[in-house]
Amino acid sequence: MSLTDLSSVRAPVATANGLPNAHYIDPAVFEEEKHALLFSQWAGLAVASDVPEAGDAVPLTFLGMPLLLIRDKDGDVRVFQNICRHRGMILIEEPRKIEGAIRCPYHSWCYSTKGDLVSTPHVGGPGQNTHAAIKRSELGLNEVRAHVWRDVVWINISGDAPAFEIAMSHIIDRWREFDVPMYHGGHGSRFTLEVQTNWKLAVENYCESYHLPWVHPGLNSYSRLEDHYHIEEPEAYSGQGTMVYRQLTNEDGDKFPDFAEVGAKWNEQAEYISVYPNVLLGVHRDHAYAIILEPMGLERTAEHVHIYYAEPGVDEGLKARNTQLWKGVFEEDIFVVEGMQKGRHVTTFDGGRFSPVMDSPTHCFHSWVAGKVVAHRGQAKAAE
Template sequence: MEIQDLSAVRRPVEEALGLPNSHYTDPAQFEAEKKAVLFASWSGLAVAADVPEPGDAVPMSFLGMPLLLLRDKQGQVRVFYNTCRHRGMILVEEPRKIEGAIRCPYHSWCYATDGRLVTTPHVGGPGQNTHDAVKRSELGLIEVRSHIWRDVVFINVSGDAAPFEEVHADLLKRWEEVEKPVYHGGTDSKFTLEVNTNWKLAVENYCESYHLPWVHPGLNSYSRLEDHYNIAEPGQYSGQGTLVYRQLKSHNGDTFPDFDGLSDKWDEGAEYIAVYPNVLLGAQRDHAFAIVLEPVAIDQTIEHIHLYYAAPEIEQGLRARNTQLWKTVFEEDVFVVEGMQRGRHAVGFDGGRFSPAMDGPTHCFHDWVASRYEIANANQSTAAE
């Protein structure tokens, strides 16, 4: 694909244009984006709560790649290609518990939950389960590099990104105070939204508060636009914070238990940050959430929303109300991100302009995406020399 000039995107926010239309509408650009942005970075895949017990396995797709999210018998969460090393057969078709080994349904090659190839029946001929040319020690499942933070399973498909702790050192420092044990609320604390939009528009909408008065009038009635502040760390992350977080209360005045040891900042403060490229996180005094954006196609995204608490046992009624509250808020954004997706088909649209006062977080994200292409193009040029 022809290398684009994205210098206008990388200008200061006062002068910058947004990403060109093709980044939202062109399938060829989507293919380029996979490698330059999503495969080369630490992208969100799932949450560890999807595989709560040793042996739990969930097949999933990430940008067309068949993957297997698995908690091995020792309790470690791993991500493998869901592909047998023999003839490329899919290993696991449905979520299930691996009681013994992972057995390929084609020729019965079997793998331990840590990925080791352990049996190869008849590989040397009938009754001969070994062959000198088939070295089991070299044919384990291909593991995808992964890292877990705030229960989100991040993966680096290319395998050459800097360590997660290095890439996100500033964010880890910013949120070290809320780095507490979190407990997934269970089946009534997760939901998905299927949205007809490009995944980047979901990020852009999430990381700014400019739209609150018109899109979230209920939320804005107690957490007003003027109570919010921008968070923008070029090259790293962006989002928004509020100074007036209001705890949800039951009919008798009960609230969720707080995370231990928080400073006064979190009494009425909360922050909502986009961890580039595709993870949206929220931190409050009494609960947290994680949204993993699954890019299905250039104009299709599935939002996987999970809610977490400071204790493993939370009163069900209040928990359910909290889930519904957040679902309502996030559903209010659907018409916006879908409307922007349709709007991107206006061929004369130049990517749009930013409000320097209000759109810093969104511009920060656009600048980061453009920088990923610059790195990919530089690497491509070096390889061609």
């Protein structure tokens, strides 16, 4: 693979170019970014609400790697490699409740919901369920480092990122007021959009409000371009906020209950932040959402959307309207991110330029990508 030149990407926003085409259409660069951006950081995998009860288990794939999301018998959310330590057989193919142990369908090795190897039938011969060479204490499921924040299950595949509380300290502090209980709206408050684009373009589009007048005219009719402000924390996140948020009401004038004690600042304010690498978050006084971007390939991304409220049992009709409103907004972005993806196949495109005034949150992300890739290349060269 010929290494891409990222020097101009890391230049100041007024003179920088965007990431080269190869970062959106070259399989070798996709593989490089997998390690530099997604395996080595705290990336979003799923939500804890996917496994609401002890014993709930959901098989997932993260960039081709089979993983198992499970809530163990004590109620803790864990992520394991979804393979048996014996011959690497997939353990669970479909979501289900683990009533006893996780049993490998190949040779019936069994694991607890905490990943401990608890049974190895006939491993020492017929009727002999132990063998000196097979030390169960050393052959539990391989656990993937995981942390739950704002219901998102964040994982660090490489295992060497700083502790989550350190790596994500900036965004945790920024939204400290929202560190209150929140409740997933249920089946009708989740949906997935499959988009023909590289996952980074979904991040880039979410970062900025510049496109609102043309792509989201309905939203822009009350939350105008001039009502927005930039949010930038280099090396961590970027996005936008609005000083005008209009609460949804039903025919009786009822609204969603507010999150407890978020403060008057949030009466009409809302924020929308891309937390690098692949989680898009939104907070309002009365609801929040998380979007987990699943890179399904070079030019395919699944956007998994989950909406949350301050209390369980919120009015179902109002929730349904809110889901449809947000789904409509996110669907309006599809033609944009797919159009930019198609544009990356123009061989002479130089990555584009940024408006120093309107595009700085997007440039913040580009600069982060470039910095992580360059650092990864340096580590790879040092290891040679």
